[in-house]
Amino acid sequence: VLTYWALRKAGMPRKESASRMVAFNVLLYAVYMLTLVINGILLRTGVFNGPAPAGLTIVPAAIAGGMIAIFLFIALIPGNLERRFSTASQHRFWGRWARRLATVPSTLAVGTREAMVFVRDPSRGGLALIGAIGFWATQIAILWASFKAFDAHVPLAVVVQGFFVGMAANMLPTPGGVGAVDAGLIGTFVLFGVSGVGATVIPAVLLYRLVAFWLPMLPGVIAFAQLRRTVVRWSADSPARLAVAERTRLTETSTSESKV
Structure with missing residues (x-):
């Protein structure tokens, strides 16, 4: 949005x-x-x-x-x-x-x-794919590192599958997936049979959410404030741009009429 x-x-x-x-x-x-x-x-x-x-x-x-x-x-x-x-x-x-x-x-x-x-597109397609893959790979890497931080040895393929299955909870109507994603990821890894629910799964998922979701919120708020200032500048420039476009249109119209 x-x-x-x-x-x-x-x-x-x-x-x-x-x-x-x-x-x-x-x-x-x-x-x-x-x-x-x-x-x-x-x-x-x-x-x-x-x-x-x-x-x-x-x-x-x-x-x-x-x-x-x-x-x-x-x-x-x-x-x-x-x-x-x-x-x-x-x-x-x-x-x-x-x-x-x-x-x-x-x-x-x-x-x-x-x-x-x-x-x-030969010039942009590769970069677009790298960006999309990199986005998900970064998320999975954070989750994998979170499991490692609590000495949980979860196979990488299980981390990948558990991440994508658990993230489906993001479709639930909660702000930013808060609560739903956490529960979805925890439940998925429990069903995968990852041992130590209270000692590894829950802390690892909460650590992942802290690093991947909550910590980026502060720079996100700063970036949004900068975006708001940029939008205000765009709004201030809009009348000037419209005036220039109108003058250009009138000039082109008068030139074509003089040629006739």
């Missing part, structure tokens, strides 16, 4: 801002889903070392695979779906509502295709 707000304040049109946000999240969570599929299958089949209950490996892998298939299907939705729905309905009222209902799938489709195009 904050990123969308910043893009809108920067002058990016509403639809473009929404599609850019969709593209960003599609790219980020494509890594999430693919890792669940690959790591879950390899852990279950014994290629990776560690406990591998079906409910925490194959089942999440199947769900993630289904989500990937859904978004590949969404990418086939035409970008002008809103106009098509509006045109198909002759009634003014129903045409307006049809256009509004088509906004969500249309935006998802455009954003998904933008993510695909971005990944295939």
Whole structure:
């Protein structure tokens, strides 16, 4: 929401801002889903070392695979779906509502295709993938180090799978996933059979949340304050930019009329 707000304040049109946000999240969570599929299958089949209950490996892998298939299907939705729905309905009222209902799938489709195009870009695709993979890898590294800090020997593949399965609790409607993510991660590693719930699992997860979520909040607050000042400057500059654009338009119009 904050990123969308910043893009809108920067002058990016509403639809473009929404599609850019969709593209960003599609790219980020494509890594999430693919890792669940690959790591879950390899852990279950014994290629990776560690406990591998079906409910925490194959089942999440199947769900993630289904989500990937859904978004590949969404990418086939035409970008002008809103106009098509509006045109198909002759009634003014129903045409307006049809256009509004088509906004969500249309935006998802455009954003998904933008993510695909971005990944295939030879100059930017590699950096985008490195950024998405690096984001998740950093989170997992913090969690792995937190287990090590309490002398818990958890196989890396289990840490990876437990992290992604537990993070699904982030979808619950709690601010920043507070409480839900902690419980989701703790419950997942308990189900994986990690020993020492009170001595290792709970302290390790809480330490991870402290380092990965709570500590970055202070620089985040500072960055938000700086962003607010930048937005105020953008707002102050907007009338000047509009005046320049209007003068340019009038000059071009008068020049073309004089030529005629």
